[in-house]
Amino acid sequence: MDEINVLQGVLNGLTCAGWYVLVAVGLSLVLSIMNIVQLSHGEIYMIGAYVVYYFCVNLGISFYLGFVIAVLASGLLGIVLERVFFRPFRGKPDQALVLSIGLILVFQNIVLAIAGGTPKSYRSPFEGVVKIGSLALSTERLVIIIAGFVLIGALFLFIRFAKNGQAMLAISQDREGAALQGININRLSAIAMFVGCALAGVAGGLVGALFTLTPTMGATVLMKGIAVIILGGLGSISGAVLGGLIIGLIDGLVPVVTSSYMASLIGFAIVILILLFRPRGLWGHE
Amino acid sequence: MLLSLKDVSIYYGSAMAVTEVTLSQEEGTVVSVIGANGAGKSTTLKAITGLVPIQSGSIEFDGRRIDGAPTDAIVKAGIACVPESRKLFPHMNVLSNLKLGAYLRRDKQGIEEDLEGVFVLFPRLKERLRQKAGSLSGGEQQMLAIGRALMSKPRLLMMDEPSLGLAPIVIDSLAENINEINRRGVSVLLVEQNAGLVSRVAQRCYVLEVGRIVLEGNINEMMSNDSVRRAFLG
Missing domain, CATH: 3.40.50.300 (P-loop containing nucleotide triphosphate hydrolases)
Known part of the structure; x- marks a missing residue:
């Protein structure tokens, strides 16, 4: 294990971090605004990737157009989910949880029926390798790191300075108190679902080019996303970023020392260890 | 009526x-x-x-x-309401809580004036402006809950x-x-x-x-x- 390998592991870890954070922040946003553990969030990510594939490969239109449509479609799907499925179950988190498990099956089978079970792949236009000294990072991975951190930075600024961002924070801290200030919970839930699902679409569209697409590809990223927000502290955006960085770096660095199979094992073991000593997560309240 | x-x-x-x-x-x-x-x-x-x-x-x-x-x-x-358990936003500071009281208003000048009005009524809140609402004393939290309700300029x-x-x-x-x-x-x-x-x-x-x-x-x-x-x- 030399220095170069470790630095390479850090770069790979940052790629994973950008990927996980984009998914985890959506989970966290939906959890804190709507009080729902949205387990079919990984399927939004999967659908984002398949939409890009459809436009890129099936229709042969450009990746960029497909990507923009995938992000918008994911966001709009989020609004539809909120309005049709989750709003009637607000205040009933258990039922909503079971509902979201059902949605996993629905989405996976819809995609299976339309696109079939054979793994698909597409190529992103971000070709080539960026060299920093003797380190190498493919451009498409660099794009994921940049997209992850730029978009999450933008979300931070929105929550900190925009009126509706503050309103989201208010809802997450006291729902009834927020309603009494005239904050429209329905409207902000829709905004939260749009933003969260669009970010999952961004992740799906970008990461989809790195791996093969299958209807069940959302499962892995959902597990990572849940671990990230539990580690960071439920409902905290800063926590999701911190948790994403930690788990991403574990996934990038552990393969340098052992095998990549060990990465998930060690990653989740570390999460459990941290939670034993700090059950509310790293950045959670009370 | x-x-x-x-x-x-x-x-x-x-x-x-x-x-x-x-x-x-x-x-x-x-x-x-x-x-x-x-x-x-x-x-x-x-x-x-x-x-x-x-x-x-x-x-x-x-x-x-x-x-x-x-x-x-x-x-x-x-209509503004100061609910029984105050329902403040505990992890946000006093100023953010007050500003959320004016969530539906767009008249910047009026909001500034009403903020000053709240500080005249409760000078203590002005001293605690950057403090988290959850860390205030019971009396101060009540002031903040009333101040926040007044920020909507209620009748x-x-x-x-x-x-x-x-x-x-x-x-x-x-x-x-x-x-x-x-x-x-x-x-x-x-x-x-x-x-x-x-x-x-x-x-x-x-x-x-x-x-x-x-x-x-x-x-x-x-x-x-x-x-x-x-x-x-x-």
Whole structure:
């Protein structure tokens, strides 16, 4: 294990971090605004990737157009989910949880029926390798790191300075108190679902080019996303970023020392260890 | 009439919580609703703010029906509420809490003026501007809850047992605050169990007993009445 390998592991870890954070922040946003553990969030990510594939490969239109449509479609799907499925179950988190498990099956089978079970792949236009000294990072991975951190930075600024961002924070801290200030919970839930699902679409569209697409590809990223927000502290955006960085770096660095199979094992073991000593997560309240 | 409830009945789950309550308030007055725990006071306030639906009857504000309207429309119409457990945003600072009170307003200048108005009323809040709401003392949290409600520039301020958990000396200044708010032209609907506070601020009073209005009248006549005493002592 030399220095170069470790630095390479850090770069790979940052790629994973950008990927996980984009998914985890959506989970966290939906959890804190709507009080729902949205387990079919990984399927939004999967659908984002398949939409890009459809436009890129099936229709042969450009990746960029497909990507923009995938992000918008994911966001709009989020609004539809909120309005049709989750709003009637607000205040009933258990039922909503079971509902979201059902949605996993629905989405996976819809995609299976339309696109079939054979793994698909597409190529992103971000070709080539960026060299920093003797380190190498493919451009498409660099794009994921940049997209992850730029978009999450933008979300931070929105929550900190925009009126509706503050309103989201208010809802997450006291729902009834927020309603009494005239904050429209329905409207902000829709905004939260749009933003969260669009970010999952961004992740799906970008990461989809790195791996093969299958209807069940959302499962892995959902597990990572849940671990990230539990580690960071439920409902905290800063926590999701911190948790994403930690788990991403574990996934990038552990393969340098052992095998990549060990990465998930060690990653989740570390999460459990941290939670034993700090059950509310790293950045959670009370 | 600024606020008028006619034969309002409210179910809470399957139980009738409030039965045919009729209540009215003129603009510029302080009206109090008193009653023991579980008499339906908080439920009535929640119905006025649209957080709880009513089964029958009507609620009018400034001559317009507001029952069935969403809470944001009711706040916009000019009703603000200081809820029983204050419902502050505990991890946000004092200034952010106050600014969220003005969520529906767009008049920047007016918001700044009203912020200053809140600081005149509660100088303590200005000293604690960057402190998290959850770290304030009980009295300070009550000030913040009232200040936040005033930031919506309400015509009617409703307060649900603001004296709860406060020391007697803090209740004294609370009475002064309510009178000052009323002098500024805001009508106040005060739900209370603390007789001392009610007698110092209210002009009219309704007594609620197991979901029904059993007595109403001028505050001075009421304070010598038996069922009033019962309502206060539970």
